[in-house]
Amino acid sequence: MCIMTEFFNVTSVQEALNLILQKLIPNNQTELVKTIDSLGRITQNKTYSLEDLPIFTRSSMDGYSVIAKDTYGASESIPAYLDIVSEIPMGNTQPTSITSGQASQVYTGGMIAKKSDAVILLEHTQIVSKNTIEVLRPVAPNENLIHIGEDVQKDDLILNSKHQIRPQDIGGLLSVGINKIEVKKLPRVSVISTGDELIPATNRPKQGQTRDINTHTINSLIKLAGGNPIQHKLIKDDFDSQLNISSKMLESTDILIFSAGSSVSSRDLTAKVINKLGKPGVIIHGIALKPGKPTIVGLVNDKPIFGLPGNPVSAITVFNLLVKPVIEVLSGNKKPKKPKILKAKLTQNIPSVSGREDYVQVKLFYKNSNLYAKPIFGKSNLVHTMVNADGNVRIELDQDGLYSDNIVNVETYDY
Amino acid sequence: MCIMTEFFNVTSVQEALNLILQKLIPNNQTELVKTIDSLGRITQNKTYSLEDLPIFTRSSMDGYSVIAKDTYGASESIPAYLDIVSEIPMGNTQPTSITSGQASQVYTGGMIAKKSDAVILLEHTQIVSKNTIEVLRPVAPNENLIHIGEDVQKDDLILNSKHQIRPQDIGGLLSVGINKIEVKKLPRVSVISTGDELIPATNRPKQGQTRDINTHTINSLIKLAGGNPIQHKLIKDDFDSQLNISSKMLESTDILIFSAGSSVSSRDLTAKVINKLGKPGVIIHGIALKPGKPTIVGLVNDKPIFGLPGNPVSAITVFNLLVKPVIEVLSGNKKPKKPKILKAKLTQNIPSVSGREDYVQVKLFYKNSNLYAKPIFGKSNLVHTMVNADGNVRIELDQDGLYSDNIVNVETYDY
Numbered sequence: 066m067c068i069m070t071e072f073f074n075v076t077s078v079q080e081a082l083n084l085i086l087q088k089l090i091p092n093n094q095t096e097l098v099k100t101i102d103s104l105g106r107i108t109q110n111k112t113y114s115l116e117d118l119p120i121f122t123r124s125s126m127d128g129y130s131v132i133a134k135d136t137y138g139a140s141e142s143i144p145a146y147l148d149i150v151s152e153i154p155m156g157n158t159q160p161t162s163i164t165s166g167q168a169s170q171v172y173t174g175g176m177i178a179k180k181s182d183a184v185i186l187l188e189h190t191q192i193v194s195k196n197t198i199e200v201l202r203p204v205a206p207n208e209n210l211i212h213i214g215e216d217v218q219k220d221d222l223i224l225n226s227k228h229q230i231r232p233q234d235i236g237g238l239l240s241v242g243i244n245k246i247e248v249k250k251l252p253r254v255s256v257i258s259t260g261d262e263l264i265p266a267t268n269r270p271k272q273g274q275t276r277d278i279n280t281h282t283i284n285s286l287i288k289l290a291g292g293n294p295i296q297h298k299l300i301k302d303d304f305d306s307q308l309n310i311s312s313k314m315l316e317s318t319d320i321l322i323f324s325a326g327s328s329v330s331s332r333d334l335t336a337k338v339i340n341k342l343g344k345p346g347v348i349i350h351g352i353a354l355k356p357g358k359p360t361i362v363g364l365v366n367d368k369p370i371f372g373l374p375g376n377p378v379s380a381i382t383v384f385n386l387l388v389k390p391v392i393e394v395l396s397g398n399k400k401p402k403k404p405k406i407l408k409a410k411l412t413q414n415i416p417s418v419s420g421r422e423d424y425v426q427v428k429l430f431y432k433n434s435n436l437y438a439k440p441i442f443g444k445s446n447l448v449h450t451m452v453n454a455d456g457n458v459r460i461e462l463d464q465d466g467l468y469s470d471n472i473v474n475v476e477t478y479d480y
Numbered sequence: 481m482c483i484m485t486e487f488f489n490v491t492s493v494q495e496a497l498n499l500i501l502q503k504l505i506p507n508n509q510t511e512l513v514k515t516i517d518s519l520g521r522i523t524q525n526k527t528y529s530l531e532d533l534p535i536f537t538r539s540s541m542d543g544y545s546v547i548a549k550d551t552y553g554a555s556e557s558i559p560a561y562l563d564i565v566s567e568i569p570m571g572n573t574q575p576t577s578i579t580s581g582q583a584s585q586v587y588t589g590g591m592i593a594k595k596s597d598a599v600i601l602l603e604h605t606q607i608v609s610k611n612t613i614e615v616l617r618p619v620a621p622n623e624n625l626i627h628i629g630e631d632v633q634k635d636d637l638i639l640n641s642k643h644q645i646r647p648q649d650i651g652g653l654l655s656v657g658i659n660k661i662e663v664k665k666l667p668r669v670s671v672i673s674t675g676d677e678l679i680p681a682t683n684r685p686k687q688g689q690t691r692d693i694n695t696h697t698i699n700s701l702i703k704l705a706g707g708n709p710i711q712h713k714l715i716k717d718d719f720d721s722q723l724n725i726s727s728k729m730l731e732s733t734d735i736l737i738f739s740a741g742s743s744v745s746s747r748d749l750t751a752k753v754i755n756k757l758g759k760p761g762v763i764i765h766g767i768a769l770k771p772g773k774p775t776i777v778g779l780v781n782d783k784p785i786f787g788l789p790g791n792p793v794s795a796i797t798v799f800n801l802l803v804k805p806v807i808e809v810l811s812g813n814k815k816p817k818k819p820k821i822l823k824a825k826l827t828q829n830i831p832s833v834s835g836r837e838d839y840v841q842v843k844l845f846y847k848n849s850n851l852y853a854k855p856i857f858g859k860s861n862l863v864h865t866m867v868n869a870d871g872n873v874r875i876e877l878d879q880d881g882l883y884s885d886n887i888v889n890v891e892t893y894d895y
Contacts, residue, residue, distance in 0.1 A: 101681070104700045105895065118863065121687045125861055127744045155717070155743060156676035158688040172743035174677055174790065174861070176688040187744075216862040223867065231893050232700035236693040236792055237867035239681040261571035262589055266516070266654040272536045273573040273591040278651040285519045285647035302570070328570060328587035329542045329602075375589065377651055400894050446540055446589070447631045448533065452638065452652035478646050479815050480520065 075351035077462055078386050078422050081362060084348065085391060090367045092319065092395040094250040100238045103230045106248035107397040112224040114241040117214035121176055126209045128186045129168040129198065130177035133206040136185060144191070144199035153178060168198060177210065184209035217241060227397055251293035252395035255318040256280050257311055258299045259335065260326025260375065265299060278448065279324040279380050283373070286384050289480055290392040291401065292320070302331050307338045315342060315368060319395055322388065323361070323372040324380060332359050335372040339363035342370070353421040353462065357383040376446040382424045382457070405477045407456070409438035415467045417460040426454035427475055438475050454478065490766035492877055493801050493837050496777060499763065500806060505782045507734065507810040509665040515653045518645045521663035522812040527639040529656040532629035536591055541624045543601040544583040544613065545592035548621040551600060559606070559614035568593060583613060592625065599624035632656060642812050666708035667810035670733040671695050672726055673714045674750065675741025675790065680714060693863065694739040694795050698788070701799050704895055706816065707735070707807040717746050722753045730757060730783060734810055737803065738776070738787040739795060747774050750787040754778035757785070768836040768877065772798040791861040797839050797872070820892045822871070824853035830882045832875040841869035842890055853890050869893065 076084070095109040124130060131147060139145035147168040151161040155175045162179040163169055169178035177184060183204040191199040217223065223241065224234055230248070238246060263277040264270055277299050284294040296314060300307050315321055323335045340346035343365035352360045356379035361372030369391050373380045393401040409429055417423045427438040438458060443450030456477035460467055467473060491499070510524040539545060546562060554560035562583040566576040570590045577594040578584055584593035592599060598619040606614040632638065638652055639645070645663070653661060678692040679685055692714050699709040711729060715722050730736050738750045755761035758780035767775045771794035776787030784806050788795040808816040824844055832838045842853040853873060858865030871892035875882055882888060 101696045101699075104703060119690070120685060125859065154676060155741060155746070156678075156688055158686045160688070172745065174675075174690060174741065174743060211859070211861065217864045223864070229895070231895055232697045232704065233792070233796055233863075233866040233869075233893070235700050236697035237863055239693045239696055240691055240863045242684065244682045260589075261569060263571075267659045269657065270535060271573045273571055273575070275534070275589060276655055278654045281516050281654055282647045282651035284516075285650050288519060289647065326570060326589065328589060330587065331570070377648070381648055444540065444626070446626065448648075448652055448655045449632045449638070451648040454648075478648070480644070480646055 075353045075358065076349050077353045081349050081352055082387060082390060085362060085369055085387065086394060088348075088364055088367070089369065089391065089394055092249060092252060092397060095247045096250050097245050097247050100235055100244050100246050103235060103238075103246050103248060104232065106230050106246075108224050108226055108228045108230065109247045109249055111222055111226050112238065112243065112246065114217050114219055114221045114223050115243060116241045117219050118216040118241050119211060119213060122213055123211040124171040124173060124175055124177050124184045124209060125211050126184055126186050127172050128170075128184045128209065129190060130163070130171045130181035130184050131168045131200070131204065132163065132165055132181055133183040133204050133208065135165055136183075136200045136203040139200045139203050141201045144201050146193070147198055147200060149196050149198060151178065182206045227399055229398060229400065249397040251291065252319045252392050253295045253317070254287045254292045254320045254322060254392065255295055255314045256283050256297040256322045256324060257307070257314065258297065258324045259302055259307060260328075260331055261302045262326065263299055277324075279373070279375065279377060282377065282381060283322060283324060283384060286381065286389070287392065290389040291396040291398055292392040302326060302334055304334060304337060307334065308341055311338055312342060315365060315370075319368060320388070320391060321368065321370045323370070325359075325372055325375050331375070332361070332372065336361050339365065339370050339372065352383070354383070354386070355421055355423045357386070357424075358421075360387070362387065377448045378426065378443075378446075378451050381451055404456075405479055407436060407475045407477055408472055409436040409475050411458070411467055411469055411471045411473055412437050412439045413469045415440050415458070415460060417464060417466040419463050419465050422462050423460035424457045425460065426450055426457050428453060429455040429475060429477075438473060490768045490773065491764050492768045496764050496767055497802060497805060500777060500784055500802065501809060503763075503779055503782070504784065504806065504809055507664060507667060507812060510662045511665050512660050512662050515650055515659050515661050518650060518653075518661050518663060519647065521645050521661075523639050523641055523643045523645065524662045524664055526637055526641050527653065527658065527661065529632050529634055529636045529638050530658060531656045532634050533631040533656050534626055534628060537628055538626040539586040539588060539590055539592050539599045539624060540626050541599055541601050542587050543599045543624065544605060545578070545586045545596035545599050546583045546615070546619065547578065547580055547596055548598040548619050548623065550580055551598075551615045551618040554615045554618050556616045559616050561608070562613055562615060564611050564613060566593065597621045597625075642814055644813060644815065664812040666706065667734045667807050668710045668732065669702045669707040669735045669737060669807065670710055670729045671698050671712040671737045671739060672722070672729065673712065673739045674717055674722060675743075675746055676717050677741065678714055692739075694788070694790065694792060697792065697796060698737060698739060698799060701796065701804070702807065705804040705807040706811040706813055717741060717749055719749060719752060722749065723756055726753055727757055730780060730785075734783060735803070735806060736783065736785045738785070740774075740787055740790050746790070747776070747787065751776050754780065754785050754787065767798070769798070769801070770836055770838045772801070772839075773836075775802070777802065792863045793841065793858075793861075793866050796866055819871075820894055822851060822890045822892055823887055824851040824890050826873070826882055826884055826886045826888055827852050827854045828884045830855050830873070830875060832879060832881040834878050834880050837877050838875035839872045840875065841865055841872050843868060844870040844890060844892075853888060
C-alpha cells in the first residue's frame with residue numbers, strides 16, 4: 066500500500082470531524098418568534114397546550130342536535146318526530162336550549178343546543194313540515210359530537226423539545242393560543258475573505274485582481290446548512306488588520322470562517338491570526354483530503370474557526386465535510402437534510418492514492434436508461450469545475466482509485 | 481369488490497391531478513434578481529459568460545515565473561541558475577518583464593512576469609544567494625499556468641435554462657461579471673378562509689368561535705412547495721363579499737385557494753363563488769379520497785382555484801396531493817423535493833374501502849431496531865392528529881385495507 070508522504074502529517078476527515086464535534090459547546094441561545102414565522106425552526110423546550118381544544122362541544126356533522134333518548138327505536142318505518150325549535154348558525158356564541166321532543170339545526174364545527182347530547186345527521190332525517198322532522202335512525206348519546214378538550218387538553222404535550230416545526234405544528238400551536246414560541250437561535254456564521262488580489266465580487270477586476278466569489282458561495286452554503294450568515298468582510302493579507310477585525314467579529318459570531326487567499330503565504334497568515342486570537346488556536350492544520358488539504362481548524366473561546374482553502378472546489382468540499390455538520394449540531398436540528406445519493410456507472414478510471422480521501426466532481430447523464438457518472442478532472446482552482454458538476458464521488462482513505470464501469474454512489478448537488 | 485356509492489360521482493386523485501396539470505399554462509413571468517440573492521431560484525434562459533476567466537494568465541502555484549527553455553536539462557546534480565529580478569505580489573496589476581536567465585517570484589493565483597511562459601514550483605528550486613536560485617527540474621512551456629479563458633471563455637454556456645441555482649452557481653455567475661440574473665417568478669398563491677365561525681388565529685375565541693389556523697398551515701405549505709404566499713383574507717360565508725374579494729385577489733395571484741368552513745353550506749358557497757368568478761369555473765367537485773372528499777377544483781382565466789376542505793387533516797392531505805404539484809409546475813422547478821419514504825411495519829390493521837384512496841396518519845417508533853408505524857385513527861377534524869403524526873400511509877384505490885405486520889411505505893413529514 067502506497068502512502069504519499071505529503072499526507073503523513075495531516076488528519077483524516079473523520080478524525081478532524083470527531084475532534085471538532087467533541088469540542089463543540091451546544092447552542093443554548095434561544096429567541097421568541099411568532100408562531101406564524103416559526104416554520105423550520107427548532108423548539109427549545111417541550112410545549113404544552115394553554116387551553117382545551119375545542120373550548121365548546123362541537124357538532125362534527127351537519128344535522129340536528131337532539132336528546133338521544135328521543136330517537137331510540139326510530140327507523141325508516143317508525144320514525145321519531147321532533148320539533149325544530151331553533152337554528153344555531155356558525156359562529157353563534159349563545160345557543161338556545163331544547164327539551165325532550167325538540168331539535169335545533171346545527172352545522173359541522175358549530176355549537177349544539179343546550180341540554181342536547183347528540184347530533185343526528187341531516188341525511189338520517191326527513192323534513193315533514195316547516196317545523197317538524199322525521200328521525201329515521203336512532204343516535205346514541207355523544208354521537209357526532211366533539212367534546213371539550215377532545216382534540217387536545219390544557220397542559221397536554223403539543224410539541225417535544227428539539228423538534229423542527231412543520232406546517233401542521235404551526236396550526237397546532239395557534240389552535241391552543243400559542244402565538245409565540247421559543248426556538249433555538251440559528252448559529253451565526255461570519256466569513257472573512259483574505260487576499261491582496263481579491264476585490265468585491267461585483268466589482269470589475271483589473272489585470273492581476275480576482276473577484277472574491279467564495280464569500281458568496283460560502284454564505285449560500287451557510288443558509289442551506291441552517292446557519293445565519295451574519296457578516297462578511299474582505300481583508301488584505303495584513304496580520305494586524307486581520308487580527309483586529311477577526312477579533313471583533315468573533316465576539317458576535319458562533320462560527321468564524323476564513324476564506325484564505327490561494328497562496329501559501331496567505332494561508333500561513335490565517336494560521337498565525339487564529340493562534341493569536343486565543344487558546345487553543347489552531348487544532349488541525351492539513352487534512353488527508355483532495356481537494357482540501359490546506360484546511361485549518363481552530364478553536365477560540367469554545368468557538369470553531371475554519372480556514373478554508375481559497376480554491377473554490379476545495380472550499381465547497383471542505384465546507385460540506387466539516388463546517389456543515391458543525392452548523393447542524395449548533396442549530397440543534399436532529400434531522401438535517403441529507404444530500405440525495407444516486408447510483409451511477411463510472412465512465413472511466415479515477416486514480417487516487419491510498420492515505421487520503423478524494424472527492425471527484427462528476428457530471429451525470431443517462432444512456433440506454435442507465436445512469437452514468439463522468440469524472441470532471443478540472444483543476445480544483447477552476448470555478449466552473451463545480452458549476453459543471455452534478456455531484457461528487459468519494460474515494461475512501463484506503464482505496465487506490467475507482468475503475469471504469471464501477472457502480473458508485475454519487476452525492477448530488479440538488480438542494 | 482365493494483365500491484361505496486358515496487364515491488361513485490367523484491374523481492380519483494390521479495384523474496384530478498392529470499386534469500389540472502393538463503390545463504395549466506406554464507409560468508413565463510420572470511424577474512431580475514441580484515446573483516447573491518438567487519439561491520434556489522430557477523433560471524429562465526441559458527446564461528452565457530460575459531468574460532474570459534481568468535482575464536490574465538495566472539500562476540497556479542507558488543514559485544518563480546521563468547522562460548521554460550532556460551530550465552531544460554536542469555536536475556539536482558546539474559541545476560540551472562537564474563537571477564531573481566523581481567517579485568510580483570498578489571494583486572499587482574503591472575508585472576515586470578524578464579529575459580533569458582531571469583526569474584520573478586510569483587504566487588498562486590497571481591500574475592506572472594511578462595515574457596515568461598511557465599512557473600517552476602518553489603519546492604523545485606533552491607536559493608543560492610539573495611538574487612540567485614538553482615532550478616532542480618525542468619519545466620515545460622505553460623506548466624503551472626492557468627491561461628486566459630481556461631476556466632471559462634466569453635460566451636461559453638454557464639447555466640442552462642430552468643436550472644435551480646446552487647451555491648457554486650452563484651460563485652460561477654459572479655466570477656464572470658454576471659451580477660443579476662433573470663429567474664422565474666415564484667408562483668403567487670393567495671388564500672381565502674371562509675366561515676362565519678372563524679376568527680383570526682391569534683385572537684381569543686368565544687364559545688362557538690374557532691381560530692382560523694388553516695390559513696397559516698397552508699401558507700407554510702405554500703412556502704415549502706416553492707410558492708409565494710402573497711395574501712390571505714378571512715371572509716364570512718356571504719356570497720357577495722366572497723365574490724368581490726376573490727375576484728380582486730384573482731387578478732394579482734397565480735393560484736387561489738379557498739379554505740372552506742367545515743359545514744356543507746360553506747363548501748357549497750365556495751363552489752357557487754368559483755362558478756361566478758369566470759369560465760369554466762368548477763371542474764372537479766369531490767375526490768375519491770379520504771380524508772379530502774369534499775375538495776373543489778376550479779379554473780378561471782387559466783388560473784387554478786382550489787377549494788380545500790376545512791378539516792385540517794383533509795386540507796393538508798389535499799394540498800400535498802393536488803396544490804403542491806401545481807405550484808411546482810408553475811415554479812418551473814424540474815427537481816422538486818420529494819418527501820422521505822421510510823419502510824415500516826404496521827402495528828395493526830387499517831380497514832379501507834376499495835374505490836377511494838386513503839391516507840392514514842401514522843406515528844413511527846423503533847422497537848428491537850425495527851421501525852414500526854402505528855396508525856392514528858383520529859378524526860380528520862382534529863388538529864392534533866396531524867401534529868402527532870410522523871407521516872402517512874397510502875391505501876391504493878383498489879385496496880380493501882392494510883394488515884398488521886404489512887411492511888408499508890411511510891411518507892414522512894420531515895421538511
